[in-house]
Amino acid sequence: MKLLTARRLGAIAALLMLGGCAADERSTTMTTNPQWAMENIPLNRNAAQFSNFTDEHLAWADTLLKQTLAVAGPRTIDNTLVSLNEMWMHLDMVASQSELFSQAHPDEAVRGAAEDGSKRVSEFVTALWLNPDLYKAYTDVDLKRADAATKFMVEKAVRDFRREGVDREPAVREKIKQINKDIVDIGLTFKRNIAEDTRFIEVESPSDLAGLPQDYVDARVKASEKNPGGKLRITTDYPDYVPFMKYAHSDPLRKAMAAQFNNRAYPANIEPLKQLIVKREEKAKTLGYQNWADYVTEVNMIESAGNAQAFVDKVQGITRAAADREIAVLLDYKKKTDPGAARIDAWDVSYYMNKAKEDRYQVDTQEVRKYFDFPDVMGGLLSVTGKLFGIEYVQVKGLPLWHEDVTAWDVMKDGKRVGRFYLDLFPRPDKYKHAAQFDYCQGVAGERLPQAVLVCNFPKPDGKPGSALMEHGDVVTFFHEFGHLLHNILAGHQRWVRISGISTEWDFVEAPSQMLEEWAWRYETLSLFARHFETREPISKELVGKMLAARFFGESFHWARQTWLASISLGYYTSNAATLDTTQKMIELTQRYSPVPYMDDTHFQCSFGHLDHYSAVYYTYVWSKGIACDLFSPFEKHGMFDRATAKRYREGILEPGGSRKAAELVRDFLGREYTLEAFERYLKQGV
Ligand SMILES: [Zn+2]
Numbered sequence: 001m002k003l004l005t006a007r008r009l010g011a012i013a014a015l016l017m018l019g020g021c022a023a024d025e026r027s028t029t030m031t032t033n034p035q036w037a038m039e040n041i042p043l044n045r046n047a048a049q050f051s052n053f054t055d056e057h058l059a060w061a062d063t064l065l066k067q068t069l070a071v072a073g074p075r076t077i078d079n080t081l082v083s084l085n086e087m088w089m090h091l092d093m094v095a096s097q098s099e100l101f102s103q104a105h106p107d108e109a110v111r112g113a114a115e116d117g118s119k120r121v122s123e124f125v126t127a128l129w130l131n132p133d134l135y136k137a138y139t140d141v142d143l144k145r146a147d148a149a150t151k152f153m154v155e156k157a158v159r160d161f162r163r164e165g166v167d168r169e170p171a172v173r174e175k176i177k178q179i180n181k182d183i184v185d186i187g188l189t190f191k192r193n194i195a196e197d198t199r200f201i202e203v204e205s206p207s208d209l210a211g212l213p214q215d216y217v218d219a220r221v222k223a224s225e226k227n228p229g230g231k232l233r234i235t236t237d238y239p240d241y242v243p244f245m246k247y248a249h250s251d252p253l254r255k256a257m258a259a260q261f262n263n264r265a266y267p268a269n270i271e272p273l274k275q276l277i278v279k280r281e282e283k284a285k286t287l288g289y290q291n292w293a294d295y296v297t298e299v300n301m302i303e304s305a306g307n308a309q310a311f312v313d314k315v316q317g318i319t320r321a322a323a324d325r326e327i328a329v330l331l332d333y334k335k336k337t338d339p340g341a342a343r344i345d346a347w348d349v350s351y352y353m354n355k356a357k358e359d360r361y362q363v364d365t366q367e368v369r370k371y372f373d374f375p376d377v378m379g380g381l382l383s384v385t386g387k388l389f390g391i392e393y394v395q396v397k398g399l400p401l402w403h404e405d406v407t408a409w410d411v412m413k414d415g416k417r418v419g420r421f422y423l424d425l426f427p428r429p430d431k432y433k434h435a436a437q438f439d440y441c442q443g444v445a446g447e448r449l450p451q452a453v454l455v456c457n458f459p460k461p462d463g464k465p466g467s468a469l470m471e472h473g474d475v476v477t478f479f480h481e482f483g484h485l486l487h488n489i490l491a492g493h494q495r496w497v498r499i500s501g502i503s504t505e506w507d508f509v510e511a512p513s514q515m516l517e518e519w520a521w522r523y524e525t526l527s528l529f530a531r532h533f534e535t536r537e538p539i540s541k542e543l544v545g546k547m548l549a550a551r552f553f554g555e556s557f558h559w560a561r562q563t564w565l566a567s568i569s570l571g572y573y574t575s576n577a578a579t580l581d582t583t584q585k586m587i588e589l590t591q592r593y594s595p596v597p598y599m600d601d602t603h604f605q606c607s608f609g610h611l612d613h614y615s616a617v618y619y620t621y622v623w624s625k626g627i628a629c630d631l632f633s634p635f636e637k638h639g640m641f642d643r644a645t646a647k648r649y650r651e652g653i654l655e656p657g658g659s660r661k662a663a664e665l666v667r668d669f670l671g672r673e674y675t676l677e678a679f680e681r682y683l684k685q686g687v
Contacts, residue, residue, distance in 0.1 A: 023283040027211055036089070036448035038420060041441060044402045048111035050101065054094050054117040058124055061090040069133050075140040077150065079183035081496070083135070086246040089444060091555035094121040102188070103195055104455050106403050110432070115188050119181075128179040129164035130173040148654040149659040151497045156658075159380065163461045165287055172286060179283045181256040186272050187612045194607045195432055198211035198259040200240075202231040203253065209234075211249035213366050215469065234316065236261045237427050238430040238434075238457045242471065244363070245596035251338070258347035262602035264269030273582055276612060293573040293616035296656070300617065305574055308619045311568065315622050316563045316593060318680060323595040326686070329356055329553075346599045353554050361550035364466055365472070368547060371530040371539045372475050373460045374468035378528020381482055382409075384519055388646050391484065396420070403428070405460070411489050419443060419450040419489035426460035431459060434609070435477050437484035442501040443492025449502055450492025452485050472547065476520045483516030484509075490650060503658025506617055508666075510624030512654060515631050521548060524640045552686035556593055564593035564623050568592035569611060628664060629678035634670075 034040060045053060064087035071079045098117035105111050128134055129256035138157050143150065144216045161167075165176045203209065209217045209232070220240075225287050226233045234240050234257060241261055249620035251511050280292035289295040293305035302308050327344050328647075330352040334341040344352065358362050382393050398409040405426050422440065424431075435456040443450030454480065489500050502509055519525045522546040530539035567589045575585060590598040605611065610618050631653065638645045652669045666674050 485512035
């Protein structure tokens with residue numbers, strides 16, 4: 001599921017170009033404006049309240065904009081940047097909470113109101129980036145005595161104004177405004193089509209579920225009583241789909257399931273996807289770029305689409321031969337039951353990968369699950385990260401949240417609250433289907449604390465031990481997403497909201513999250529919380545050793561597959577949009593980059609949500625993984641809980657957020673430039 005995790009850097013947040021950075025816990029005079037006090041920021045609203053919330057914050061933002069533009073005399077940090085910061089804080093409220101609630105609120109009317117909020121805030125922000133008076137206000141501010149972070153923030157803003165076309169003719173600006181609006185509208189449709197399209201297969205009897213864990217079968221049998229004809233239904237939601245693909249013995253049923261999964265949002269999203277690509281190309285060309293990929297990569301660490309393509313090809317070169325060897329091993333396993341088998345297909349991979357791991361490394365993944373009961377994992381994640389980063393979590397009960405499953409937690413450092421997060425972790429109808437971190441509001445030093453949300457789809461406990469056994473892959477996902485969340489909270493103490501939180505370069509965003517995954521893989525950490533749900537025995541060193549050995553089998557396949565996904569994301573946004581056939585292009589790139597063949601009559605691109613919010617830059621996962629491996633190397637050397645290394649990492653990589661270039665942060669932490677050597681060493685632990 002790693003490939004489907006994401007930090008939700010939605011279209012709106014991308015448009016706001018908000019980012020994140022360093023902590024100043026010593027500035028304790030919180031909240032000059034009482035509306036930013038945590039207690040005054042509502043956690044649930046009905047549709048009418050959500051619309052009012054949007055109205056109010058946009059009105060405040062508008063007033064602040066007008067007041068700032070009306071300032072007479074020389075422009076200073078105090079008379080210009082401070083009030084503009086307040087304006088961005090209002091816009092962030094609407095953008096972040098609209099993004100979250102349009103995808104995670106249980107009430108359809110609220111989801112609609114939140115979608116409307118997304119549209120309106122993005123329209124407002126689009127107009128800002130195209131406002132020459134506002135641009136002039138930023139460039140006129142006297143920065144002679146400003147600190148480095150302030151200068152960097154203004155530099156970034158000025159760059160972003162130019163990239164939006166603020167210095168173009170009025171007619172061009174008008175055109176860009178319309179394109180931006182179209183992109184947001186189409187993106188919302190694209191996302192909604194994915195979120196609301198849950199498909200399923202039906203099977204006749206529990207014997208069709210042979211191979212699946214008994215608790216899985218029991219739960220589906222119980223649920224089937226409500227289905228028409230009492231049939232057993234397996235849906236495309238993760239808690240159904242992922243174990244099915246991994247354990248179900250039946251090849252035809254796995255194939256049928258994969259066909260459903262890879263046709264979600266088809267044909268509904270064919271046209272919206274095409275239009276997203278057309279509109280983005282139009283914007284890029286209007287601004288003088290060759291294509292959207294060039295436009296979007298320009299401000300990333302990688303700097304150009306050409307560099308991104310070269311990087312994708314380089315990683316394909318590093319991974320492909322080993323991935324093909326892994327696939328050959330899977331075919332050997334398939335031949336044991338199907339001697340005539342000639343190849344491994346997409347619907348075989350998870351199943352035979354699991355078989356091979358069990359056989360070669362003697363890891364029984366169903367046995368492993370028994371050590372990962374949700375409540376144990378949850379407690380473990382909190383204690384491991386708390387110990388690592390010197391923080392504590394305190395649950396806050398009795399808050400009026402948007403669903404009864406959601407919990408709230410204060411993050412404490414040195415006895416002081418430094419932020420809050422919410423965990424919305426279990427599936428429900430019409431909820432976002434993947435695992436992601438959402439912003440609730442960005443922190444600003446001295447003004448308001450950062451708040452963030454994890455939205456995931458893990459098995460839900462019913463109070464009995466063993467009722468929510470997690471796949472170890474889910475545990476890794478949990479750590480991954482929590483890595484984003486901590487980055488957000490710890491970086492959410494900058495003076496300027498535009499460089500606070502995760503406001504770093506987009507292709508650095510997945511590095512802290514992927515690095516934290518390592519803590520879900522070591523005996524040193526797992527032994528602290530992974531206990532057998534019946535015997536309460538801690539997981540043994542031997543079992544973790546086997547899991548770790550098995551981990552690297554399939555890892556080259558995984559990263560080769562990631563370069564395939566990256567090639568689609570880049571390929572779509574470097575193509576001639578007018579003539580692009582997304583299915584045809586996907587098939588071509590599958591033949592070139594994917595270690596397994598295209599599955600006939602499927603349209604995976606329709607549910608590849610990243611094509612909206614990541615657009616051309618899916619390569620980010622691979623790029624960030626390379627950095628994550630490099631950043632992890634000092635921990636490998638000095639220990640998983642080495643205080644000095646963890647402190648250096650927290651202060652040097654996480655807390656600065658977007659106040660400095662990511663490449664500089666990485667270089668300062670490592671004492672040298674980032675290379676792919678650690679990543680290559682990592683992969684060589686496989687076959
Ligand atoms: Zn992520």
